[in-house]
Amino acid sequence: DADVTQTPRNRITKTGKRIMLECSQTKGHDRMYWYRQDPGLGLQLIYYSFDVKDINKGEISDGYSVSRQAQAKFSLSLESAIPNQTALYFCATSPAQGEDTQYFGPGTRLTVL
């Protein structure tokens, strides 16, 4: 079984809809991250969490919110989706002492019409 899982893997939605992307991990890592990938732009950090009570904004947090429900779960929400949020979204985890070694999930492809 995969250590970092994301659901859904693909989602098509309409402008204005609320969307939640979920991430679960079985690695026992404290730190979790959400990234967005656009073609030709690499990955950009949206939000990160160092433990259940810790939430921090990344480079591009506007239009997004997150919830760390448990050590193993970190969800990303788009309260009112817009077309320029169409992208590939990745969740990642890392152990507290090894933040550099981030393990990525398989990604969620989101299309906002």
Next chain:
Amino acid sequence: GQQLNQSPQSMFIQEGEDVSMNCTSSSIFNTWLWYKQDPGEGPVLLIALYKAGELTSNGRLTAQFGITRKDSFLNISASIPSDVGIYFCAGRRGVGLTFGKGTHLIIQP
């Protein structure tokens, strides 16, 4: 914000050839990382570099952390078809990683 300039953007090579790609930045990074992404998958860590001047190998892959801490390169020797994919450099200075835009490697048999 911090930016990593990764080059080349894409490479078309013959199987068996050596590959070289690099990343540069105007900012100093404490750690340099190289990831590979296959279609439909998340990035997978290939090599991590922690000290300026460090040269590290992982099989046919070799990467170096530049002395100035502002650059890194990745070499792949004797390329094989499964090397196809997108290679990303990433640097860490504070929290989270800053990624380059990727090098798309295409191998012609």
